[in-house]
Amino acid sequence: MSDNVQFRIEPPLLPEILALNGKWRAADIAVVSGNDQWTWREFTSFSHQFAHGLRARGIETGDRIGVLMGNGLPMVQAIFGVIAAGAVVVPLNVSVADEAAVTLLRDADVSAVVACSIHQPRVEGMRDALPVSSLYITPKPHHGWLSFADVTAQQPSTLPETGLCPTDLINIIYSSGTTGLPKGIAHDHVGRRDWVYDVAIALRYHGGARTLITIGLYSNISWVAMLSTLMSGGCIYVEEQFNEHRFIERVEQHRITHTAMVPIQFQRVIEAAEQNGGADFSSMQAMMSCGSPLRETLKRAIFQHFPCGIIELYGLTEGIITTLEPEHAEGRWSSVGRPLMGTDICIVSESGDVLPAGEAGEICSRGRIGMPGYWRRDDANEEATFRDADGVPWMRSGDIGYFDEEGFFFIVDRKKDMILSGGQNIYPQDIEAVMVTHEAVFDVAVIGLKSEKWGETPVALVVRREDQQLEAGDLREWVNTRVGKQQRLADVLFIEELPRNPNGKVLKRELREQFGDKRYG
Known part of the structure; x- marks a missing residue:
């Protein structure tokens, strides 16, 4: 080859990619x-x-x-x-x-x-x-x-x-504040472009995608759908706000192919479809659920109503991502899948040891999609960093999980939501997974409240289904016969609605503040 000829150019950044779509599409x-x-x-x-x-x-x-x-x-x-x-x-x-x-x-x-x-x-x-x-x-x-x-x-x-420059910032998205004061999560152009490349492939976007966006465009969930569609040359359909009946109407009217939502939205869409005697979701090619755990009962229901199934994404705006493909869901309903291509993940103990398959610890990640750091927060950057035995930095997630022998990951719970009762670690998500199987439970969050005997004890905040009558004592007894001794509930409290951020995450910090004056024996 001649040294004087160079046809290859540097990979374009997002503004250039979109400009080329404007030229050719x-x-x-x-x-x-x-x-x-x-x-x-x-x-x-x-x-x-x-x-x-x-x-x-x-x-x-x-x-x-x-x-x-x-x-x-x-x-x-x-x-x-x-x-x-x-x-x-x-x-x-x-x-x-x-x-x-x-x-x-x-x-x-x-x-x-x-x-x-x-x-x-x-x-x-x-x-x-x-x-x-x-x-x-x-x-x-x-x-x-x-x-x-x-x-x-x-x-x-x-x-x-x-x-x-590739390392110039493209956006700052402030964290939800579910565990404290929001932090500015900064992304640069090269990282955001590579993030879109990898996510778009994992979520099966293409130039013919017609993507329905129902969550505010300040959310990284919407940026997943928006950037993946536009970089691929597709079309985004932006809704002012979410309404389950409107969702069904738009999917049927415009033959929507893709969407990204949180579990509570999918739950409401399915209930609306059942009330209306069904809906035509045959145009759907790929859907993503993220923001909070997609429980097995709901995941199965999605597969029953949507021929394309669901891709569950576990991830942080900071840049940790796993996906469970529909083809891998059967037999792994509680898994969040494997790491995004080009991303590596390890599980770390409290003492800083990297753990083998089957052992739970904090999820840490590294790869090209990771953020360059929090905006002007060196303290937060250091707190979010784990360095392995070779001194290699990994990003901490704050989530507890493990992977099995096949490399599929399972989320146990948020590290800060873990309940320490009588010296034992209790993960609320385990109890919640049991409670949602009760026909009268529409939504539930388990938190730790003060206990004279145990330090903390699990208490369930429950939203009942409208057509169900249920006594708190009866539900508590039902749950306590189905969970381990250490996981037994001290109380069940009925509330009208769980506080959630726009991404669907339950704001357990608010619940702990709201009910923090309660004491148990």
């Missing part, structure tokens, strides 16, 4: 939201114009831009306009309180905030606490704000030159 539909739909040409042209407009107003590569918006076409436009500008997207959970939103925006040190009309008044109340130089952008004209039209006016539709 120009007339294909890229985004649908409500009555709005954009072709790939329209989508990428707007993103590039928005990016040029941001840079013309002083936004530079690496600047952080907060996004406080509900699901819809404008939020998609904002996210990818910011990315095309080389800036860093900081999408905020819209359900956080104003005080918390200010804290996160200040922590990210944002140079601009993009908000939709619903959340504009909230941002107006925050402006005094944010940097004076910040830009304020909203889709429609509003006094004191730049509209999308203002930003994009007379700007070119080509991808701007930003001097972007």
Whole structure:
């Protein structure tokens, strides 16, 4: 070969990949939201114009831009306009309180905030606490704000030159705060691109994918579906909010092929389908469940209703992922599968020993999809690091699990949710798995509360099914005859609804705070 000829180029980053989709898939539909739909040409042209407009107003590569918006076409436009500008997207959970939103925006040190009309008044109340130089952008004209039209006016539709490096950040997604104060989980361009490559293959995305997104676009679950679809050249259907009847309608109407949801959403969809006498899910090719454990009874029900089955994904936004493929589910209903390709996982004891198959310990991971670190949190980075006997760093998950002889992983519980009773470790998930098999139990969370005798003792918070009558004492007795002696419940408390974050995780910290004044013998 001639040394003077070089046809190979460096792998493109996400802005370039999407720009090429805009070039070669120009007339294909890229985004649908409500009555709005954009072709790939329209989508990428707007993103590039928005990016040029941001840079013309002083936004530079690496600047952080907060996004406080509900699901819809404008939020998609904002996210990818910011990315095309080389800036860093900081999408905020819209359900956080104003005080918390200010804290996160200040922590990210944002140079601009993009908000939709619903959340504009909230941002107006925050402006005094944010940097004076910040830009304020909203889709429609509003006094004191730049509209999308203002930003994009007379700007070119080509991808701007930003001097972007592979290790420049692309986003900061704040953790759910289920176990404490949220941390900014930072991702760089090369890691995010490789993450999408690997996840898209594992979840079976392709250029013909029609993906229904029902969770807020501030969630990494939605980023899985959104980026995997768009990088593959498919089309995303963005719902403003989740409704099980609307989900069925959209799947049937648009012949949806892919989705990513949390277990409680799948549960509600199945119940709605059963109430309506069935639903046509034949178009579905691949679905992902994540965010919280997919219990065996629900997993089996999904396989009964959806011909494609379900891919369960265990993972952290930080970059630890396993997937259980539908073909491997039978006989392994409680497994979360094997590591994502290119990812390695080990199980570590409290004393720092790497454990063999069958022994439970903390799940740790390393691979190309891992985050470069928490935003400006060296303490959190060190806390999240395990170094093996050779000094190699691994990322700690905070979850307890084990793998079997075939390399399939099983999650035992969150390390911080573990109950220490009489010197014995009790994993709430084991008790919850028994309780959900009772016909009257719709939802359940087991937490540890104070005990004079044992230090902590397990207590179940239960949501009853609407058509069921059940006494707490009867349910406790039923459970205690089916679990080990150390796992027996001290109490069963009925509540209307379990507190969950938008990703479906039960907020056990809130439950411990709510019921923390209770004492048991």
